Amino acid sequence: MALSIALAALQVLLVLVGAPLVIGAMRQVRARLEGRRGGGVGQPWRDLRKLFRKQQITPEGTTVVFRAAPFVLLGSALLIAAIIPVVSLGSPLDSSGDFVAVVGLLFLGTVALALAALDTGTAFGGMGSSRQMTVVALVEPTILLVLFTLSLRVHSANLAEIAGGTLANPAQAFSLGRVLAFASLVIVIIAETGRLPVDNPATHLELTMIHEAMTLEYAGPRLGLVEWASGMRLTVLLVLLANLFFPWGVAPGGPGLVQVLIAVAAIVAKVAVLAMALSVGETFLAKLRLFRVPELLAGSFLLGILAVTASSFLPAAGR
Amino acid sequence: MKRDPVASGTAVRSGTGVASGAPAVSGGVTAALGALGVVVGLRAVFGAPLHASIGWLVPFAGLRIDLDPLGGAFMALTGAVAAAVGVYAIGYARREHWARFPLVMLPVFVLTLLVVPAAGSVTTFLFGWEAMALTSLALVLTEHHRDEVRSAGLFYAVLTQIGFVAILVALVSLSSASGSGDFAGIRAAAGDLGPALRNGVFLLTVVGFGSKAGLLPLHAWLPRAHPEAPSPVSALMSAAMVNLGIYGIVRIDVQALGGGPRWWGTTLMVVGAASAVFGVLQASVSADLKRLLAYSTTENMGLIAMAIGASMLLGASGLASVAAIALTAALLHLVAHAAFKALGFLAAGSVLAGTGLRDLDRLGGLARRMPYTTVLFGIAALGATGLPLGAGFVGEWLLLQSLIHTPQGDNTLLSLVIPLSIGALALTTGLGIVAMVKAFGIGFLARPRSEGAEKAREASPTMLVGMALAALGCVVVAVAPAALGPALTRVASTLPSVGGDQGPKLGAILRLPGAAGSVSPAILAAAFAVAISLVLLLARWGVGARPAAVVRPLWAGGGPALTPRMQYTATSFAEPLQRVFDDVLRPDTDVAVTHVAESRYLIEKITFRTAQADAVEEHLYWPVVRAVAAVARGVRKAHTGSIHLYLLFGTIGLLVVIVVGR
Numbered sequence: 001m002a003l004s005i006a007l008a009a010l011q012v013l014l015v016l017v018g019a020p021l022v023i024g025a026m027r028q029v030r031a032r033l034e035g036r037r038g039g040g041v042g043q044p045w046r047d048l049r050k051l052f053r054k055q056q057i058t059p060e061g062t063t064v065v066f067r068a069a070p071f072v073l074l075g076s077a078l079l080i081a082a083i084i085p086v087v088s089l090g091s092p093l094d095s096s097g098d099f100v101a102v103v104g105l106l107f108l109g110t111v112a113l114a115l116a117a118l119d120t121g122t123a124f125g126g127m128g129s130s131r132q133m134t135v136v137a138l139v140e141p142t143i144l145l146v147l148f149t150l151s152l153r154v155h156s157a158n159l160a161e162i163a164g165g166t167l168a169n170p171a172q173a174f175s176l177g178r179v180l181a182f183a184s185l186v187i188v189i190i191a192e193t194g195r196l197p198v199d200n201p202a203t204h205l206e207l208t209m210i211h212e213a214m215t216l217e218y219a220g221p222r223l224g225l226v227e228w229a230s231g232m233r234l235t236v237l238l239v240l241l242a243n244l245f246f247p248w249g250v251a252p253g254g255p256g257l258v259q260v261l262i263a264v265a266a267i268v269a270k271v272a273v274l275a276m277a278l279s280v281g282e283t284f285l286a287k288l289r290l291f292r293v294p295e296l297l298a299g300s301f302l303l304g305i306l307a308v309t310a311s312s313f314l315p316a317a318g319r
Numbered sequence: 320m321k322r323d324p325v326a327s328g329t330a331v332r333s334g335t336g337v338a339s340g341a342p343a344v345s346g347g348v349t350a351a352l353g354a355l356g357v358v359v360g361l362r363a364v365f366g367a368p369l370h371a372s373i374g375w376l377v378p379f380a381g382l383r384i385d386l387d388p389l390g391g392a393f394m395a396l397t398g399a400v401a402a403a404v405g406v407y408a409i410g411y412a413r414r415e416h417w418a419r420f421p422l423v424m425l426p427v428f429v430l431t432l433l434v435v436p437a438a439g440s441v442t443t444f445l446f447g448w449e450a451m452a453l454t455s456l457a458l459v460l461t462e463h464h465r466d467e468v469r470s471a472g473l474f475y476a477v478l479t480q481i482g483f484v485a486i487l488v489a490l491v492s493l494s495s496a497s498g499s500g501d502f503a504g505i506r507a508a509a510g511d512l513g514p515a516l517r518n519g520v521f522l523l524t525v526v527g528f529g530s531k532a533g534l535l536p537l538h539a540w541l542p543r544a545h546p547e548a549p550s551p552v553s554a555l556m557s558a559a560m561v562n563l564g565i566y567g568i569v570r571i572d573v574q575a576l577g578g579g580p581r582w583w584g585t586t587l588m589v590v591g592a593a594s595a596v597f598g599v600l601q602a603s604v605s606a607d608l609k610r611l612l613a614y615s616t617t618e619n620m621g622l623i624a625m626a627i628g629a630s631m632l633l634g635a636s637g638l639a640s641v642a643a644i645a646l647t648a649a650l651l652h653l654v655a656h657a658a659f660k661a662l663g664f665l666a667a668g669s670v671l672a673g674t675g676l677r678d679l680d681r682l683g684g685l686a687r688r689m690p691y692t693t694v695l696f697g698i699a700a701l702g703a704t705g706l707p708l709g710a711g712f713v714g715e716w717l718l719l720q721s722l723i724h725t726p727q728g729d730n731t732l733l734s735l736v737i738p739l740s741i742g743a744l745a746l747t748t749g750l751g752i753v754a755m756v757k758a759f760g761i762g763f764l765a766r767p768r769s770e771g772a773e774k775a776r777e778a779s780p781t782m783l784v785g786m787a788l789a790a791l792g793c794v795v796v797a798v799a800p801a802a803l804g805p806a807l808t809r810v811a812s813t814l815p816s817v818g819g820d821q822g823p824k825l826g827a828i829l830r831l832p833g834a835a836g837s838v839s840p841a842i843l844a845a846a847f848a849v850a851i852s853l854v855l856l857l858a859r860w861g862v863g864a865r866p867a868a869v870v871r872p873l874w875a876g877g878g879p880a881l882t883p884r885m886q887y888t889a890t891s892f893a894e895p896l897q898r899v900f901d902d903v904l905r906p907d908t909d910v911a912v913t914h915v916a917e918s919r920y921l922i923e924k925i926t927f928r929t930a931q932a933d934a935v936e937e938h939l940y941w942p943v944v945r946a947v948a949a950v951a952r953g954v955r956k957a958h959t960g961s962i963h964l965y966l967l968f969g970t971i972g973l974l975v976v977i978v979v980g981r
Binding site for chain 1: 603683684686687704705706707708712716719720722723724726734737738741742744745746748749750752753756757759760761764765766836837838839842843846847850851853854855857858860861862864865866867868869870871872873874875876881883885886887891892893894895896898899
């Protein structure tokens with residue numbers, strides 16, 4: 001028990017420290033591809049330090065919802081990092097929260113931020129909130145379909161079971177259903193974390209903003225928490241993507257020190273590769289018009305349906 | 320409420336001659352009846368079944384009460400809702416100056432609600448059912464001076480009577496075929512009934528009980544009547560009365576008939592999924608707070624019907640242990656829905672009483688003026704989203720698990736139905752989040768959008784106590800569903816056809832039998848609290864280097880002073896979704912541009928009007944109504960007023976009778 005709690009703490013720490021670095025690496029790759037020098041991988045960490053030393057400013061007319069939202073957002077991200085198999089399959093919270101709960105916690109953070117944006121009573125806040133919730137409504141069905149595809153073989157939605165099932169039966173990993181599910185989960189992650197082509201993380205243009213519109217009234221330490229949490233949400237989703245589809249390297253339930261070290265190295269490498277790929281992809285994409293986004297998400301939903309169908313009607317392909 | 324919202328605080332009591340203590344008596348009696356219902360219901364759940372028979376009370380057959388764990392559970396749930404509503408009604412009736420009639424009818428309505436699940440015979444059941452329909456209709460018509468209320472009452476009366484006819488035919492033919500007037504006798508004889516009769520009864524009960532539960536296609540009364548009824552009545556209808564529609568389906572189709580072929584479950588799942596998706600779509604574009612909650616009732620009843628359908632389908636496919644998970648999901652979600660919907664309607668009633676408004680486009684900023692109501696509505700809204708830490712999570716989780724754990728392989732029907740159900744369930748939860756974020760964020764946060772919202776008054780203490788009772792229910796279901804475990808096990812054991820005797824264990828960690836799946840709301844809540852305190856520590860980083868915290872005006876893009884009119888409204892919030900689901904919702908939008916007289920390049924004003932009609936109502940009901948009206952017009956042509964012609968009609972009619980009867 002003590003060991004598994006220590007491992008959960010390690011996972012949380014890893015995600016906390018690593019998330020700004022993931023964001024930094026993605027920005028750096030993009031800058032280099034665009035022929036700029038970039039601020040360096042550590043720049044998000046320097047930004048956070050700067051933000052946390054700034055004055056705390058509360059906008060007039062906001063309620064406790066505005067003040068609490070960054071805490072709920074970051075808290076939910078921390079909890080997810082403790083539940084999912086980042087380093088080891090033996091999280092003490094694995095039996096308390098499965099894939100459904102993790103997705104729910106993720107949306108709990110989204111809802112908190114959307115309510116905070118509405119709480120400011122500005123046009124930008126309402127706009128960002130409305131758009132974000134539209135995306136959520138279309139993203140949730142796809143996530144659950146992906147979950148269904150993944151849990152079909154192991155008959156469990158608990159993440160350690162899904163990852164462990166793939167480890168035990170590696171041939172499954174590349175079945176048609178899982179490939180389709182992988183593709184639709186990638187689109188979902190892009191939409192949920194506000195990356196191109198759904199949302200542009202670098203924009204401040206009102207026509208295109210989603211996430212930025214919601215955080216406009218935040219400043220100083222609270223903005224720091226929101227930015228940190230956003231990075232963590234992207235990171236935990238990339239970890240999920242990596243360890244559900246390619247779980248090799250993850251330490252088993254009660255691991256030794258060497259296994260843990262290998263697992264840490266493996267997850268760092270996997271997330272780095274995925275982040276690079278995402279960043280390279282983004283460089284070649286332009287932002288979609290807002291009302292084209294539902295078409296993209298409907299496409300990912302369709303992929304999810306195909307994934308489920310392939311898994312249930314082509315049982316031989318996976319075995 | 321057509322009264323001036325500002326004047327409501329000082330409104331003179333209308334001359335109805337109601338004593339000042341009358342609301343306390345009415346609410347008190349209602350709450351006491353509710354508490355009694357809880358006690359008797361729980362005794363029936365855990366103790367021996369209760370039997371009673373009063374020969375003289377109902378004509379011909381007498382009143383017959385048979386309370387088994389199934390009926391007892393519904394009685395206890397109804398009673399719990401009634402207890403919270405009764406306490407709330409004391410303050411609400413006083414503030415809204417209820418006349419004598421609704422004060423008397425409220426406890427009577429609760430009494431009929433308690434009789435229905437206790438009924439042991441077909442006659443008692445039908446008697447209680449119709450009494451429930453009539454008293455609730457009378458209560459819906461409390462504010463009958465308004466046009467919308469009368470129209471809602473008409474819709475309710477017509478649809479509920481159509482449903483009643485279906486139930487009447489089903490139960491009477493069932494009881495005559497089985498030769499027994501009580502449910503136990505029907506159950507004993509159910510095995511010998513012909514398949515045609517069984518199928519007919521099933522379809523009629525789905526229509527009849529479905530109309531009471533607000534399922535498609537006979538749902539249209541619900542989003543009209545629930546919003547127009549006074550809020551305590553809305554809460555009773557949406558959190559207790561609709562449950563009895565589900566009760567009827569479970570009692571007759573699952574228990575008495577003992578399930579049926581696989582298409583029964585499939586039919587119920589399709590009806591449920593359609594209701595859930597349609598209800599939540601309408602809720603997410605609705606700008607009326609109570610209408611939104613009413614459509615959310617259709618959504619949740621749809622989910623429950625889907626779960627019961629799944630358990631019937633799985634039970635008929637020989638997968639008893641998975642069927643039991645779906646059954647538990649239905650029962651647990653029923654309790655959760657009763658808790659969060661009662662709270663939601665009671666809080667909406669507080670908003671209505673405090674501001675005179677239920678139009679979200681004109682509300683806002685209530686968090687400052689009505690902090691307790693805001694928190695309580697927040698608990699209800701969180702429950703309705705189905706997110707973790709909310710009341711609706713566990714039920715939806717169990718339903719999803721039952722679908723995931725269904726082994727499919729060689730079973731084509733299951734391979735088709737299950738993934739599609741997951742898609743419907745997923746779409747429902749996604750849209751449900753939007754609807755509730757809209758209700759809470761637009762209605763309670765930001766700044767007031769009208770004078771009524773600006774001058775909101777907090778609910779009175781008894782109203783707050785009533786809401787707190789319902790909130791307590793929400794918290795228990797959300798964090799400690801294990802508390803309901805023993806009762807649910809007892810109820811499920813009366814339903815062997817859907818594997819009720821091997822249900823999941825609702826311990827501190829919810830474990831599923833024979834499947835590797837578990838979740839623990841309590842541990843999740845505790846871990847979330849730890850995570851939040853960790854974030855509080857993280858937020859202290861750099862606190863030494865920070866200047867003192869200040870409060871400053873909003874930045875808001877650096878523009879000039881912000882007015883409340885610049886905010887998003889409920890309509891604009893839902894606009895992107897309305898656009899995405901344009902084909903299903905078919906909003907009626909109208910833009911009229913008025914040009915300046917001198918030049919058509921200059922615009923004087925633009926009028927924008929949008930209305931959200933119910934597509935099912937438009938394409939299913941009105942054609943029928945129009946056809947009936949057309950036939951009636953045709954018949955009217957024969958009515959010329961000439962007595963000779965009428966005598967001729969009479970002669971022809973007589974001749975026909977003689978010829979046919981010969």
